[in-house]
Amino acid sequence: MIKTDVLIIGAGPVGLFAVHQLGIKGLKCEVIDNLDKAGGQCIELYPDKPIYDIPAVPECNGKSLTDDLMKQIKPFKAGFHFNERVQEVKEDAKNWKITTNLGKSFSSPNIIIAGGVGSFEPRRLPLKELEKFENKSVFYAVRNKESLKNKNIMIFGGGDSALDWALELSKQNKVTLVHRRNEFRGAPHTLSELQDLRSKNKISIKTPFQIEKINTGGQLKSVTIKSDDGNSEDVQTDIILGFFGLIMQLGPIADWGLNMSKKTIDVNTENFETNRKGIFAVGDICNYPGKLKLILSGFHEAALASVECFKRARPNEKFRFQFTTSSKEIQERLGVKND
Numbered sequence: 001m002i003k004t005d006v007l008i009i010g011a012g013p014v015g016l017f018a019v020h021q022l023g024i025k026g027l028k029c030e031v032i033d034n035l036d037k038a039g040g041q042c043i044e045l046y047p048d049k050p051i052y053d054i055p056a057v058p059e060c061n062g063k064s065l066t067d068d069l070m071k072q073i074k075p076f077k078a079g080f081h082f083n084e085r086v087q088e089v090k091e092d093a094k095n096w097k098i099t100t101n102l103g104k105s106f107s108s109p110n111i112i113i114a115g116g117v118g119s120f121e122p123r124r125l126p127l128k129e130l131e132k133f134e135n136k137s138v139f140y141a142v143r144n145k146e147s148l149k150n151k152n153i154m155i156f157g158g159g160d161s162a163l164d165w166a167l168e169l170s171k172q173n174k175v176t177l178v179h180r181r182n183e184f185r186g187a188p189h190t191l192s193e194l195q196d197l198r199s200k201n202k203i204s205i206k207t208p209f210q211i212e213k214i215n216t217g218g219q220l221k222s223v224t225i226k227s228d229d230g231n232s233e234d235v236q237t238d239i240i241l242g243f244f245g246l247i248m249q250l251g252p253i254a255d256w257g258l259n260m261s262k263k264t265i266d267v268n269t270e271n272f273e274t275n276r277k278g279i280f281a282v283g284d285i286c287n288y289p290g291k292l293k294l295i296l297s298g299f300h301e302a303a304l305a306s307v308e309c310f311k312r313a314r315p316n317e318k319f320r321f322q323f324t325t326s327s328k329e330i331q332e333r334l335g336v337k338n339d
Contacts, residue, residue, distance in 0.1 A: 001105045001106070002079070002104070002105065002106045004029060004030045004079070004106060004107075005022070005027040005110065006029045006030075006108060006109075006111070006313065007029070007030050007031075007098055007108040008030070009033075009086050009112070010032075010114035010115040010283070011031050011033035011037075011038040012283065013040065013042055013065055013069055013295050013298065014283035014299065014302055015031060015040070015115075015302075016069040016073060017069060018114055018282065018306060019031065019073040020076070021303045021306035025309075025310045025319075026310075027309060029076070030081065031078055031080050032081045032085070032100060033082055033084070034084065035082060035083070036141055038070060038082075039063070039066035041062075043062050049061060053296050065295075081100070083141050084100045084101065084102050086253075089279075092107060095107050109278055110280070110308075112309070113253065113265065113281040113285055113286075114283045114285070115253065115285050121246065122141065122247075123244035123246065124140065124242065124244075125156060127211060127213065129213075130214065130240070133214075137219065137220040138239075138242070139241050139242075140242050140243070142165060142169075148169060148172075148173060148239055150172060150173060151238040151239045152174045152235075152237050152238045152239070153239045153240075154175075154176045154223050154235060154237045154239070155175060155178065155241045156211065156240070156241070156243065157179065157242065158181060158183070158184045158185055160185070160186050161243040162179070162243040163184060163190050165241060166194065167190065167194060167197070170203045175203050175204070176203075176204040176235050177204070177205045178206045178209050179206075179208065181208050182207045208227060209227050209228075211225055211226075212224045212225060221236070221237070222234050222236050253265075253285075256276070256279070257275075258279065258281075265281040265286050265287060266286075266287050266288070267280070267301075269288050269289075270304070271308035272288075272304055273305070273308060278312055280305040282301035283298035284298070
């Protein structure tokens, strides 16, 4: 059980700024995100798209904004838990008990939902029988590259993630790359490397093919793939990796007893608390009269939510608002050296 002052769901820009606002108040945070890195929508959907609504920053993009926010919160040593999703939230005395889909448990008096428009879920392969093998021999993200060493790996997909992992994993594994089209969507140099490995028989590429069935005997043994002209092939396979992009889902959040409005969460505008004490929502996922879906607005919401989080996490302490420019205590937390 990991105990923390605040559990933040979502590592997008608003969730990261919440770490900052909580950190300067001396609160410890743990952050959970279903993706494999920080940045949320900014990184997954438009890492290079210009962003113009960050105060004092004329222009940035999703990657540079995320990098700067991560640098800003580094002094607070927040715990990050990527490739993980909050599955269950239960009341536990004056705290919340939070359990993830991987069985990890947290205890916290505060939860801040900063999940944008919900969690990003991988698009899955279209075979129902694959579900019981997920996180065993069927994966939609690579969490531990070393665990795949010396395996027969079949990768499905035609975008950057599929191609990059095909190149990387072919160094230590037998890799078969399967795509439903002849054309791949990847950087020219990646495609060139892929064709070079193919010419040297270091990787097998099957196009246009799709998965037809899996062959098992208690564990994955081989995969049958079928071409557009009807020909089928059996390929010995230990591991299946699927990279078909992401879809956005509210997921278990919809079952937590929160007041919802069209897939958003109703909050008050005093501290952005939901109808459940100690659970807050900030960023695109929250709803209130006059709501604007701007990163700027999310920063404001996170700042106000952090004040109530302090009161709940430190009920015996009086909250004192302090400016970062004049508070030596805050500057020490930020790692600022004063002469």
